[in-house]
Amino acid sequence: MTAVDLLELARSVAGSAQPGEQIEAYAARTRETDIEVFRGEVESLSVAGVSGVGIRVVTDHRQGFAWAGTFDADVVAETLAEARDNASFAEPDEWSGLATAADAASVPVARLDLWREDFLSVSTDEKVRFAIDLDARVSNADPRIREVESTSYGDGLVESAIASSEGVEASVRRTVCSASSSALAEADGQTQSGFGFSLGRSFTELDADFIVSMATERVLRLLGARPLKSRRLPVVLDPLVTAQFLGVLAAAFNGESMLKGRSLFLDRVGEAVAAPFVQLGDDPTDAAMPGATMHDSEGVPCRRNALVTDGVLQGFLHNSATARRAGTRTTGSATRAGYTSTPGVGVRALSLKPGTRSFDEIVASMPDALYVQSVSGLHSGTNPISGDFSVGAEGLVVRDGALAEPVREVTVASTLPRMLLDVSEIGSDLTTLGGSTAGVTLVVSEMTMSGA
């Protein structure tokens, strides 16, 4: 079934709407290959496709939803009946409902090329060879590397389509490829781990050299790490760590959270929420971002949304329902976790505007700081409502403009609002890790470090 067929299927479901009833059908199909290599051999190779449909029914402002992991016509019909039944038990919400034709025409559709035809011509054998070779190269990169914990190759094609009784129609198809390797190194009885990865839209866009050097550098420089004494100090966040923090911060820009009084930034539009040189936006129409797409999960065209300009909060992200309730227009920010869920609100490509200096130049300018290479427990350690956070960290001391001894088993803590105001520099090195955020080297002038 192609993207076009999916649209046909969605149309036929949406077309069964009765007077006074809104129906939206979202059909999706994926095809994935996953290869896991361990000790030079393929440990598992999985080839699998998943497809299904999610149906939303809104009657008298009551919303019901049902999904099924199949396109079987009888099951799709039952799923529609179930969604209708569920709607009858929901309570009326004057703002609920689907995106309108006007929403879908609010901005022109971006022309993005997210599909690589050569994706289909790569044989499984080639992918297996790539993964085995990558595993061997990481394993042999340095005598201190004791084991490669795992080397993975994965790719997938995703096709999806939405159609609604309100005249919204959209379809998209995308390809993605990724490879990663995680190395374990040992010295003086201490084990450390570090990983490298590469992303692309097709096999030929993956960079094995980069994965090897990244994994090797990140694991070896942590050997001999020790806790530091607790104190306050400036912190340099690795781009991957910044990307993870942006992932947590994203909730603060969520229009649904704002309406429910759960956003950090409630009632703060127009106020300075970050250092004056901070520019933050969500731009799903940037094809270089892994989360790039033309339409959101309600079929509304995506566009760039500025969230913080010159440190000042610009507004929140919305889908059609949260926009109606907030008295504004959708920002094309409906997201859903596949056909099994209804559209919520979320970011797809959240990033800071990069600065001018590289990581090396930034480190060279710092007399005393902690460079944080990775954090753990970010989600459990952050209160998204109060913004307080305390996370486990590992990295290196920065002393007199150079990376010095490695550090482990410390935590760094602050609050998200404090951290945004304390940003003192943004690096030039925009990096993506396959999620919905991109990172840059970020210098925060002060955090509390707890150690031994």
Next chain:
Amino acid sequence: MTNLIETPVLERTLQAALRAGGDFAEVFGEDRRGSSGRFDDGRVEELTSGRSRGAGIRVVRGDTTGFAHTADLSATGLVEAAEAAAAAARTGGGGVREIALEARPSTPYEPEIAPESVPKARKVELLRVADAAARGEGGAIRSVTASFADSRRRIVVANSDGLLTGDEQVRTRFGVQTVAAGDTGMQTGYEAPGRTLGFEFFDQFDVEEIARKSARRAITMLDAQPAPSGSLTVVLAKGAGSVLFHEACGHGLEADLVQRAASVFEGKRGEQVASPLVTLVDQGAYAREWGTFAIDDEGHPAQRNVLIENGVLNDYMWDYLRARKEGRASSGNGRRESYQVLPMVRMTNTYLEPGTTDPDDIVRDTEHGIYCVQLGGGQVDTATGDFVFGITEAYMIEHGKITHPIRAAQLIGNGPEILHRIDVVGNDFDTWTGMCGKNGQSVPVSSGQPTLRVTGITVGGTAA
């Protein structure tokens, strides 16, 4: 026994899977239905129903596993998937192998009240009752999100060793998340028990009590002071800290990680790895806890596995493949999120057995430390044993008394090290319900623990 797929079709599928010369083949069929509802912002926001069915087929040859899955349970669909899995296992050539399946009965837990027999209106009513109860705790409560979820999962497992078995798992969970606002900003409370039970779950759990607990937690945290930093004595209240042992010790005892040399517990069987007060058990058939089942997702019966006995490492947890490598039997710990993924070694219900000390005495005998009532999520690096854990409800202990609440702290430490630092274990017990993520797969688990004390964990607070 479930007749999701007819026995002759299973036999044909397995034969097709082995035709090219695999050592082992397995068909895992699954049919899952569920419903869930969410009450948010003062109204029933949504009711959802979902269903999926399909089969995952794996073919093992040597150390390589090939896998394919299909939503088409017809003989043609299954044989095609079997051939794809066989090709993925990159097999050479082989002869025809006859497979005669022999049904092994299992005893699924039958719910007293099937969730699908309960009117939706009744489930919606529970959400409304919970919302009102949470709001009844006072004006500081600004928002309440109540949710229920029930599911019925039928599985069938057939493999080339001739095994044919099945199970039916019915689970129910009810959760309440609250937000309270005060002078110090906003705080949250969360409480969400779950059991392998039908609608009779609600005879055991009072939704009003769940809601009130959640609301009180959020309100209490409004008065919380920043947590101290540094190495402190930590008393973990019953149930509260069990997820810490799940993460910080349990994962390191999974045989796949041990065989990958990615566990600090590798090669330590028979060694003293914990205080003699520690006996750690994983039990798939434990009561009707959230992680309970009759057979695992490879068809092996759930059993009681003593992982650490009086501080000595007794055994790891095993699935079929890891056990085969070691020439032993599976311990019934092969689980998977759905038919779309391969099974791996997973925990079920993991708990520390109670000791003999009165929990009140544990607090009374603690001069200075913190008392943890609820932990949030956590993370562990199994290769080093280093873990971090968020605290969601905790208090200071000063001169043997529980005093003011503290907030915004992480516990950070090393699993094996804290196992040695447990110096007293209480005679009480409680469990915690959760979803355990590993390699992108999430499965229901529970953990349990008595009140106990650890003489030193690094607390990363903000009151430096």
